[in-house]
Amino acid sequence: MRLPKKRKKMSDQYEVLGKSDTRSGFGDGLHELGKMNPNVVALCADLIGSLKMQKFIKESPERFFQVGIAEANMMSIAAGLTIGGKIPYTGTFANFSTGRVYDQIRQSIAYSHKNVKICASHAGVTLGEDGATHQILEDIGMMKMLPGMKVVVPCDYTQTKLATIAISKFDGPCYLRFGRPKVPIFTKDDQDFEIGKAQVLTEGNDVTIIACGHLVWKSIEACRILKEKGITAEVINMHTIKPLDEEAILKSIKKTNCVVTAEEHQKYGGLGSSVAQVLTEKYLVPQEFVAVNDSFGESGTPEELMTKYGINTENIVAAVEKVLKRKTISIPQ
């Protein structure tokens, strides 16, 4: 969409700077981090290429452990490696990083408060053609329920790189979720990125859109379409689902009085439900959910799947229009 220069607003500041997959952001971040911190070690369950871990392995072969197709073993080995001060990064698909190994994570990592960074690629339907066996849409929910577990879902290549490095700076378990397809890069290396601190990407007065992961760029696209319709949207990049930046949510919704959440995840248990909890406890406004509605995915291209499962740009626009209508009903606080 081309807009005349004089109309340039915040939403237009986000240009496509390039295209890459968020998993490459992880691979490059891990490589950089490995050079900076000798305690960082990495493990992988037979998916080195998919997780883009080659650069780290080339740089520090002695700090890499190939585990083979044995994810449960990988999680518990990672827990053991922390004893002696190592900071293990585990790499496999999101499905095999969570559901397959939930008990190992629960007992050996979360309950034992081990400094393991669980790095999960190919999350959600945008994994694409491999189909529903591999497209996990429940992982954010599973991981955010574990006491003490941080959950981080960065939005593009650059942010994933920064997040990979940032999660090494605190002591404790963390789930880092990213994806397979090449998507627009729109955040910069010098961005203000802090775990647990939401980024307000565009300022608006009519509606708050809170998104994570691949849905952040889709929200910016939606914001531009809404602008054409005379609706100003405040897009918040909620890259950290846990701990959730409640302050940023409340600040925005007290201005807009309605919210749309957007995520590549089940409606039950994801970002949207975390936001809804804040609304019911602190400040009640109407919310619409852009998320997968109690369904498994299927084979297809990422774009086709996002459309079929209702998590594409047009779904965000429709959700905004719906929530704006609901906004007219006043809710006593």
Add this chain to the structure above:
Amino acid sequence: MPSTEELKNIATQVRRDIVRMVHAVNSGHPGGSLGCTEFFVALYFEVMKHDPAFNMDAIGEDVFFLSNGHISPVFYSVLARSGYFEVSELATFRKLNSRLQGHPATHEGLPGVRIASGSLGQGLSVAVGAALSKKLNNDDRLVYSLHGDGELQEGQNWEAIMFAAHHKVDNLIATVDWNGQQIDGSTENVMSLGDLPAKWKAFGWEVLELEEGNNIEAVIAMLAKAKTMTGKGSPIVILMKTDMGSGVDFMSGTHEWHGKAPNDEQLEVALAQLTETLGDY
């Protein structure tokens, strides 16, 4: 180093602690605890270099992981008796606000415990990870672990066994409590383990068999032998035959006391067989 007589006295007191602890809360797992008493006493009072001041990272120390966490009574008693915390704290076992959880945990900060265990099959992987950490740190101390024989039915063990051989984790001595019993009966009936030594050997481990797992001198000798085999490219396992419930006649040799506490009368009978040597908590 304590004499054999002293070690035996410690073992007897540990057995008293075990039956008293489970009796006090009418729950817990005395059978496996009693069966592994000599192993724990040997490790903590003779074999391992360890510091009761407790540091999680254990740089320059030997470390031990209990994978079959339900035998926490023997673990707690030996930790207390070797100075990790006051023996009086054993009285809090399984009670509200205690650091001595039903299954060992790090969450309450109990000194001596480095990982939670109880959900079975994870401890060997954890021990492998800690052994890799020692190698990365150029720390030549060893990692010890204990596993139930029934626990080997959990598939994750075999992932770890494969990994340890492939990656030459030769600073690890795993021990299996080969008592042939599990909750529902004998391992033979519940899920046969088959030719256990052959299985470990086929996966590339050095396999040692100990017939007398309740003879403290035999346990110490076997651990010493295992130690001489470290650093040679292979992980080491000791398949240790024990008598579940050892030391208390009516608990001995049966799975009945896997997870059952004695009543008042049974406690008296048990304690009559176990002389108070170091003073009860």
